[in-house]
Amino acid sequence: MSDNVQAKIERLAIPIVEDLSMELVDVEFQKEGKNWFLRVYIDRDQGVDLDDCSKVSEKLSEALDNNDPIEQAYYLEVSSPGAERPLKKGKDLEAAVGKHVHVTTYAPIDGEKTFEGKLTNFDGTTLTIEIKVKTRTVTMSIPYDKVAKARLAIVF
Template sequence: MAKIKTEEVVFDLAKPITDEYDFELVDVEYKKEGQNWYLRVYIDKDGGITLNDCEMVSNRLSDILDEKDPIDGSYFLEVSSPGLDRPLKKERDFIRYMDREVEISLYQAVNNSKNYKGINKGIKDDILTIELEDHGLLEIPMKSVASVRLYFEF
């Protein structure tokens, strides 16, 4: 099964579980690291995700994955919080985290840079707008965006 298809299938299987618990299903990743495949499911809720929350979703999803068997070969299932520096991928993420500081990595340079940090001002017509400190607004076509994460200074 192709990587993208696997992620979509697992998303569809996990969504009813996360909805039942009033959790947000943030993302599903299926990737090879070294010799092993990892299926990572990221969940969130107001107030944050606990270890028990992850365990509940993991147990339920594991049973469904065993029953449906949508993935060829072996893999490790991990259910976790997206973390403080969570990725923003969907339009609703950009709405939810409007006016929050983000880090952006680009596939190709815009104004001679592939990395930016600024305030998320949202997406309109597939253009991400960020407010740069002392440099005004920058508009970036979403097709140029490799990743956007909430910025968190440790």
């Protein structure tokens, strides 16, 4: 999705979501087969339910109809980001300190591009992750500008 379309959708969605005491987590606009899907992910501390998603969908649908920021026909889906929620912004990483995360980098760090472990610190420029390697724990420092993707991870 172009940054311009994403920015327009976010500008419409943020006031709606915040007015309902929720947070806009992510916006995706993707073509799947012949159809386009606009997916809006919302959350709050106690989680969201179907009723929350319906409220946001109804209000956002009305705002999209009035502003018409997307040319082609699409399906609107509003949902929770799920247990393995993406960590896209610095504030998302700050909130994830103490939790288990999965991080991939643009280039290898110490020969690896994938890291999974407990996020112990994020200072705005560096992620510090404790990773279990067999029987020992290794602390990795990953520069934030080298992070391709980050998400919460479920520990089994």
